[in-house]
Amino acid sequence: MTLDLVTIPCRADNYAFLVHDTESGDTALFDAPETAPIKAELDRRGWTLTDLFITHHHGDHVEGVDDLRAAYGCRVIGAKHDAERLPKLDVAVEPGDTATFSGHEVDVMAADGHTIGHVAYYMADAKAAFTGDSLMALGCGRLFEGTPEQMWDTLSRLMALPDETVICSGHEYTTANAKFALTVEPQNADLIRRAEDTDAMRARGEFTVPSLLALEKATNPFLRAGQPETKKAVDMENDGDAEVFAAIRRAKDNF
Missing domain, CATH: 3.60.15.10 (Ribonuclease Z/Hydroxyacylglutathione hydrolase-like)
Incomplete structure (x- = not known):
């Protein structure tokens, strides 16, 4: 098959x-x-x-x-x-x-x-x-x-x-998304590497979609709202996961 x-x-x-x-x-x-x-x-x-x-x-x-x-x-x-x-x-x-x-x-x-x-x-x-x-x-x-x-x-x-x-x-938004993600977790080594890879792929005219879920979980700030290191990065260590997600989403809307 x-x-x-x-x-x-x-x-x-x-x-x-x-x-x-x-x-x-x-x-x-x-x-x-x-x-x-x-x-x-x-x-x-x-x-x-x-x-x-x-x-x-x-x-x-x-x-x-x-x-x-x-x-x-x-x-x-x-x-x-x-x-x-x-x-x-x-x-x-x-x-x-x-x-x-x-x-x-x-x-x-x-x-x-x-x-x-x-x-x-x-x-x-x-x-x-x-x-x-x-x-x-x-x-x-x-x-x-x-x-x-x-x-x-x-x-x-x-x-x-x-x-x-x-x-x-549904969309080729990855370059812009990477720029925002780096404002949330600027020390995330996986994210830094992915942002560099994204720039290189787009320079070659390649698609950045589809993407692997494992990579999203390591680098996508919206998926990482429940992670202690992400909560610390946005100064919301004691807040619930959904609240942290909401704050990150609002920040992206205004980015």
Whole structure:
């Protein structure tokens, strides 16, 4: 059994992700920021889109859905409790459900915070989580609708996944996120090294997404809100994890 994971740059800084099952020939897409680059990648590889998973309702994640459904007849999967704001769903799922793609289980995870009704998808067979704008490379999504407590709960669920999980997030924000992260933990050696690596990758025109969960846990300040060294760095040693997360999120909003 072989699953191929392909990252597709879209729009100004968005990413979409294809997962292709080489045995069945089935192909899943996670989020559809626009049509043209996704169709071009499918055509280049000779793949046909069979399944399209949506993380949340924002236009830069769904604008290509209807065109791709018309072109390939793919089924569209998204959150039942946000269906009114999503393109028409063929399969409506809820957190805790297990969807399927070509016989592979796709766990649906609550990911409220950036929006209410945001979900993430974890595919163990691909060792990948598709997190949209919840957990991002060296960051997390801005809290447009949810509370800090909701986002901290989301990040805590994602942190519980295996360390080797590849985090497939929605945007190329890593350089800016690294600059902020260094203001939180300027002495974090792993973070310093990652910031340098990020600069080098971008200079070469490489993607910094997806990223490894183990690396996020070592360097992402939003995931590290519960760590004693992070609490000490922000002078909140006696505060709860969610409170520390909220303070870091506010600092990033004003950065």
